[in-house]
Amino acid sequence: MSPVAYKIALLPGDGIGPEVLEAAVTVLDAVSKHFRIGLRYERHDAGAELYRRTGESISPRTMEAIESAHAVLFGAAGLPDVRKPDGTEITPQIDIRERFGLFASLRPCRLFPGVPTRVKAEAVNMLVIRETTEGLFAGRHDPIELSDESVSDRLTITRATSERLFALAFEQARSRRQSEGTPGHVTLLDKSNVLRSNAFMRKVFDEVAQRYPDVTSDHLYIDAASMMLVTEPERFDVVVTENVFGDITSEIAAGVVGGLGIAPSGDISLEHGVFQPSHGTAPSIAGQNKANPVATILSAAMLLDWLSYRHSDKECRNAAAAIRSAVEAVLREGPRTPDIGGTSSTGEVTSAIVHSLEATV
Ligand code: ATP
Numbered sequence: 001m002s003p004v005a006y007k008i009a010l011l012p013g014d015g016i017g018p019e020v021l022e023a024a025v026t027v028l029d030a031v032s033k034h035f036r037i038g039l040r041y042e043r044h045d046a047g048a049e050l051y052r053r054t055g056e057s058i059s060p061r062t063m064e065a066i067e068s069a070h071a072v073l074f075g076a077a078g079l080p081d082v083r084k085p086d087g088t089e090i091t092p093q094i095d096i097r098e099r100f101g102l103f104a105s106l107r108p109c110r111l112f113p114g115v116p117t118r119v120k121a122e123a124v125n126m127l128v129i130r131e132t133t134e135g136l137f138a139g140r141h142d143p144i145e146l147s148d149e150s151v152s153d154r155l156t157i158t159r160a161t162s163e164r165l166f167a168l169a170f171e172q173a174r175s176r177r178q179s180e181g182t183p184g185h186v187t188l189l190d191k192s193n194v195l196r197s198n199a200f201m202r203k204v205f206d207e208v209a210q211r212y213p214d215v216t217s218d219h220l221y222i223d224a225a226s227m228m229l230v231t232e233p234e235r236f237d238v239v240v241t242e243n244v245f246g247d248i249t250s251e252i253a254a255g256v257v258g259g260l261g262i263a264p265s266g267d268i269s270l271e272h273g274v275f276q277p278s279h280g281t282a283p284s285i286a287g288q289n290k291a292n293p294v295a296t297i298l299s300a301a302m303l304l305d306w307l308s309y310r311h312s313d314k315e316c317r318n319a320a321a322a323i324r325s326a327v328e329a330v331l332r333e334g335p336r337t338p339d340i341g342g343t344s345s346t347g348e349v350t351s352a353i354v355h356s357l358e359a360t361v
Helices: 017-035 048-054 060-068 092-100 159-180 196-209 222-231 243-256 294-311 314-333 346-360
Strands: 005-013 038-043 071-076 104-110 125-131 185-190 216-221 238-241 264-268 273-277
Touching: 005 017, 005 060, 005 294, 017 038, 017 071, 017 294, 017 314, 017 346, 060 092, 071 092, 071 294, 092 264, 092 273, 104 159, 104 243, 104 294, 125 159, 125 243, 159 185, 159 196, 159 238, 185 196, 185 222, 185 243, 196 216, 216 222, 222 243, 238 243, 264 294, 273 294, 294 314, 294 346, 314 346
Parallel strands: 005 038, 005 071, 071 273, 125 238, 185 216, 185 238
Antiparallel strands: 104 125, 104 264, 264 273
16 A cells, blocks of 8 residues: 555536546546555535536635645536626636646647547657746736727736746656657747747746756747647657647647547646646537546546655556556557547446556556
8 A cells, every 4th residue: 555545636527527537536446456556535516517506616625625635636617608707717727726836737748549630640749838827817817997999918927937837848858758768858839029028938948948958949939839730740849838828739739649538637836736638628528428538537647647756656656657558558449439539438438448457457
């Protein structure tokens, strides 16, 4: 048994969130039994349905539970028809990022054999790192006069957050090179030819790059990079950028490797980690047992990696690797959900991943 029983806060959320979250918990249960990892779950409501019932999208009690948890697994939150008075959607995931200073969202995008893709590419294996507390989201609490004539949002880049973000990107490039044989290269995406904030971001990036002489780096303008992500996705290793550019870039990268259904993510600070699929609540397929659970299951593997890193627990790292191998086997051989060319249900794919795990560990 691992030395501690890890407390995992589960936030199912809205739409397909609860279905994909339960699929990931099923896989976590199977893997934790094999690797003798103690996991203690606590379920909490957050999101649009909660807002509809109570007027708040996440309660102070849930924030406390996140504070004291070893890690958080989140489904997805928000529904297009539930909006705040200013017209924006319910986004407790952003409240959590701000409250716990989760400054980086890690979004790995890999090409898996067996997953159909529209873009013809080989060996795509990139990690998009999106800054998540400032950039173009920084001013979202600014007092604002809503008018029909004009309105503005603020873009802020700080040295402190940028230095931490870029150091993380270079560290990730190093550790990926060691564990996955990737080139050890970081690309900054910006619009520094027009935006002064982005010119500053590039200057800080170049300063941080000097501390990592063994990792190569370059910069691209976000518009050129958006095309290259589609035309030459193999060229990218670690990609780092501000909040909104990262939001868009990670969805392009996910689209290149087969769609949101297989794209995991983890929002981290030095102390807290919240793991969730890159996708949203996909209300049009909610409750139909056809959501792809792979993105959330891979997010659960990232959660185990995080526990391994934070608590020097090798079993968690082995368990994460076992989940990834099982997912890879099922994506290669099926069953698959409809979003990636199959006809199987969420439940069938989840069971196949559990069987594959049990056959190999
Ligand atoms: P958000 O703004 O909350 O990120 P979104 O507008 O990007 O949400 P999603 O909910 O992510 O929208 O869905 C986008 C598309 O991808 C939809 O067509 C949805 O059906 C599909 N999709 C997303 N996640 C999955 C999944 N896990 N399985 C199958 N299809 C999915």
